[in-house]
Amino acid sequence: MQDLLDILNLKTHFQTQEGTIHAVNGVSLSLSDGETLGIVGESGCGKSVTMMSLLRLIPMPPGRIVAGSAHFFGRDLLQVSDTEIRTIRGSQIGMIFQDPMTFFNPVIPIGKQVAEPLEVHRNFTRAQALERAAEMLEMVGIPRARDRLSDYPHQFSGGMRQRAMIAMALICNPKLLIADEPTTALDVTIQAQIIELVLRLREELGMSIIWITHDLGVVAGLAQRIAVMYAGYIIEEALVDEFYANPQHPYAIGLLGSLPRLDANGHKRLVSIDGLPPVLTSEPNSCPFAPRCWLAMERCQRENPQLRYINDKHRVACWVDIDSGKER
Amino acid sequence: MFRYIIRRLLILPLIMTAVSMLIFAMLSLLTPYERASLYVQDISKRPGAIDSIIEKYGLNDPIPVQYWHWLVGRKDANTGEIEGGILRGNLGWSKTGKATVWEVIARRMPATAELAIWAGIPMILIGVGLGVISAVNHNKLPDQVLRVISIVGWSIPVFVFGLLCLMFFYARLGWFAPGRLSDWAMQVVQSDSYRVYTGMYTVDSLLNLRLDIFRNAVSHLVLPSVTLAYLNWAYMLRLTRSSMLDTLSQDYMTTARAKGLTERLVILRHALPNGLIPVVTIGAIMLIGLLNGVVITETIFDYPGMGSFMAQSALSLDVISVLGITLFSAFILISGNLIVDILYGIIDPRIRLD
Numbered sequence: 116m117q118d119l120l121d122i123l124n125l126k127t128h129f130q131t132q133e134g135t136i137h138a139v140n141g142v143s144l145s146l147s148d149g150e151t152l153g154i155v156g157e158s159g160c161g162k163s164v165t166m167m168s169l170l171r172l173i174p175m176p177p178g179r180i181v182a183g184s185a186h187f188f189g190r191d192l193l194q195v196s197d198t199e200i201r202t203i204r205g206s207q208i209g210m211i212f213q214d215p216m217t218f219f220n221p222v223i224p225i226g227k228q229v230a231e232p233l234e235v236h237r238n239f240t241r242a243q244a245l246e247r248a249a250e251m252l253e254m255v256g257i258p259r260a261r262d263r264l265s266d267y268p269h270q271f272s273g274g275m276r277q278r279a280m281i282a283m284a285l286i287c288n289p290k291l292l293i294a295d296e297p298t299t300a301l302d303v304t305i306q307a308q309i310i311e312l313v314l315r316l317r318e319e320l321g322m323s324i325i326w327i328t329h330d331l332g333v334v335a336g337l338a339q340r341i342a343v344m345y346a347g348y349i350i351e352e353a354l355v356d357e358f359y360a361n362p363q364h365p366y367a368i369g370l371l372g373s374l375p376r377l378d379a380n381g382h383k384r385l386v387s388i389d390g391l392p393p394v395l396t397s398e399p400n401s402c403p404f405a406p407r408c409w410l411a412m413e414r415c416q417r418e419n420p421q422l423r424y425i426n427d428k429h430r431v432a433c434w435v436d437i438d439s440g441k442e443r
Numbered sequence: 444m445f446r447y448i449i450r451r452l453l454i455l456p457l458i459m460t461a462v463s464m465l466i467f468a469m470l471s472l473l474t475p476y477e478r479a480s481l482y483v484q485d486i487s488k489r490p491g492a493i494d495s496i497i498e499k500y501g502l503n504d505p506i507p508v509q510y511w512h513w514l515v516g517r518k519d520a521n522t523g524e525i526e527g528g529i530l531r532g533n534l535g536w537s538k539t540g541k542a543t544v545w546e547v548i549a550r551r552m553p554a555t556a557e558l559a560i561w562a563g564i565p566m567i568l569i570g571v572g573l574g575v576i577s578a579v580n581h582n583k584l585p586d587q588v589l590r591v592i593s594i595v596g597w598s599i600p601v602f603v604f605g606l607l608c609l610m611f612f613y614a615r616l617g618w619f620a621p622g623r624l625s626d627w628a629m630q631v632v633q634s635d636s637y638r639v640y641t642g643m644y645t646v647d648s649l650l651n652l653r654l655d656i657f658r659n660a661v662s663h664l665v666l667p668s669v670t671l672a673y674l675n676w677a678y679m680l681r682l683t684r685s686s687m688l689d690t691l692s693q694d695y696m697t698t699a700r701a702k703g704l705t706e707r708l709v710i711l712r713h714a715l716p717n718g719l720i721p722v723v724t725i726g727a728i729m730l731i732g733l734l735n736g737v738v739i740t741e742t743i744f745d746y747p748g749m750g751s752f753m754a755q756s757a758l759s760l761d762v763i764s765v766l767g768i769t770l771f772s773a774f775i776l777i778s779g780n781l782i783v784d785i786l787y788g789i790i791d792p793r794i795r796l797d
């Protein structure tokens with residue numbers, strides 16, 4: 116399969132009062148046509164910043180993309196002109212966000228907001244665009260959408276707003292949909308409906324998806340591949356089946372929940388991760404997870420492990436072989 | 444919405460009553476003798492005149508009785524006719540204006556309205572415009588410069604600024620003159636061939652196709668309107684700036700950019716309609732509030748509007764004039780606020796008035 120998106124060594128920093136925050140530290144990811152990739156990690160690990168960097172939506176200053184490339188259809192998104200990146204946003208790459216309330220403009224009717232990408236990218240007239248917006252809203256499951264075009268966001272329920280957000284992101288039929296925790300703000304039954312909707316739309320429209328979430332349960336049914344982020348690094352990446360059957364990084368295991376595992380002494384124990392992820396203000400010369408890791412060895416304290424293939428569908432950045440508890 | 448308006452309109456008379464009672468209560472601070480003496484010239488030559496006035500107008504009556512008479516009128520002991528009574532539409536005779544209070548209002552209100560418009564519209568346009576520029580260039584050079592200017596503007600009181608203007612532009616340079624018109628222009632305006640439409644010289648002169656009069660009127664308006672607007676445009680700038688900064692940091696700005704809009708469209712379509720909501724309402728309240736500022740400004744520039752009249756009446760203890768004008772201003776203020784509320788309900792779809 117041809118790669119649709121190829122991110123190489125992306126680094127994004129923020130200049131703040133406390134110093135330079137290293138939010139993304141050399142992320143490399145690729146996505147092939149029609150594929151769905153799940154990105155998982157705790158709050159603050161750099162998932163959003165990675166995606167926002169792709170579309171150059173990072174506020175600059177304080178943000179700065181320090182290094183890397185992101186090839187999309189052969190063009191490097193990080194190098195193209197401002198005009199060119201604008202023609203890609205909303206047209207070839209659609210994006211949906213966590214909180215559909217705050218990400219909709221409160222004083223503009225939903226219909227107008229959903230229709231807007233067509234006016235900008237496809238030269239539709241307002242009337243044509245609204246017509247298409249109504250169809251799109253019907254498609255994402257908003258009944259009698261035509262009558263609701265002039266409703267304001269506060270008149271929609273949370274689930275309907277997220278549906279409308281999806282309609283807005285997909286209205287130009289993009290090749291790639293980036294979904295940044297789109298179900299986190301919704302209750303469980305609505306979550307399930309939204310996921311079902313995205314599955315159906317993927318079937319019908321055939322776009323690739325990057326799905327960001329905290330929740331490994333949610334992404335299992337959606338993604339073909341999963342990448343786990345920690346402190347701005349990808350620390351594990353694998354095909355879904357392989358990942359759930361054979362997680363390698365202690366952090367990923369912790370995320371997967373209380374799975375019984377062997378510890379360094381060969382005892383079975385329940386794993387949960389205490390503590391908080393670090394905010395990096397410089398390149399670490401130890402594994403950033405070491406302070407929270409129950410398997411940490413001497414080497415973890417003095418060398419940050421690189422992401423390495425352990426077989427052809429599985430990459431992990433850890434010095435410890437989880438199955439033996441010994442150094443790899 | 445409709446019911447809301449009705450309800451607000453019903454409250455109006457209540458507030459007016461409260462305001463007028465308050466002023467009347469303050470009357471008890473003055474002795475009847477003090478109040479009557481205003482109407483007598485050359486007190487020393489006409490002993491007894493004051494007593495007859497106290498008698499004639501019932502100034503010795505208890506305050507509530509006087510209030511009642513002021514409301515519904517009072518029967519004159521000699522002629523037997525009912526005189527005054529604001530409920531009968533009679534605001535009384537203004538000693539200071541040498542006309543009925545209504546006539547004074549009719550004559551002076553256009554002058555004040557003209558001043559408020561000339562002060563208010565540029566103030567809002569400039570304040571809002573600079574505020575938006577400041578916010579969009581947050582922490583860059585234009586923002587820094589404007590911040591300094593607005594802080595300096597904010598910290599100089601109106602009367603100091605007005606007097607400085609007067610000293611410099613009028614006394615020193617002789618550019619602008621006090622009053623409303625120069626003498627020659629005043630003669631034209633009062634001549635028969637000149638038609639009066641609104642009483643606002645800048646408007647009427649254009650309708651009469653007299654550009655020279657227009658220019659003359661504007662040159663008289665420049666100093667008082669700048670003085671009047673001065674404090675407010677600095678405030679407007681700061682308000683717009685902070686409101687726009689807040690809007691620009693909202694999540695939906697990211698959405699707009701993620702849809703591929705140009706930065707210009709992002710600002711025009713998505714930021715301004717939100718960022719200007721508080722600005723519109725406060726701007727409108729401020730326009731109404733300008734009517735407070737006119738007392739000082741008109742007095743400084745000898746501008747014959749409601750404000751300077753109010754000051755004169757108050758200084759000469761002309762209670763009837765003060766009462767009438769205050770009541771009229773209260774009416775304008777309250778209905779202005781109602782209009783602002785309705786406006787708010789229109790521009791912000793999240794607000795439901797009921």
Ligand SMILES: Nc1ncnc2c1ncn2[C@@H]1O[C@H](COP(=O)(O)OP(=O)(O)OP(=O)(O)O)[C@@H](O)[C@H]1O
Nearest residue numbers: 129136138157158159160161162163164165177394
């Ligand atoms: N505008 C900013 N200024 C300074 N630091 C920022 C800014 N935006 C993000 N960061 C920092 O970048 C890091 C990564 O943030 P990011 O939003 O990508 O996390 P996330 O993985 O998306 O978390 P969440 O699950 O909470 O959305 C955080 O440490 C955050 O403090």
Ligand SMILES: [Mg+2]
Nearest residue numbers: 162163164295
């Ligand atoms: Mg995030």
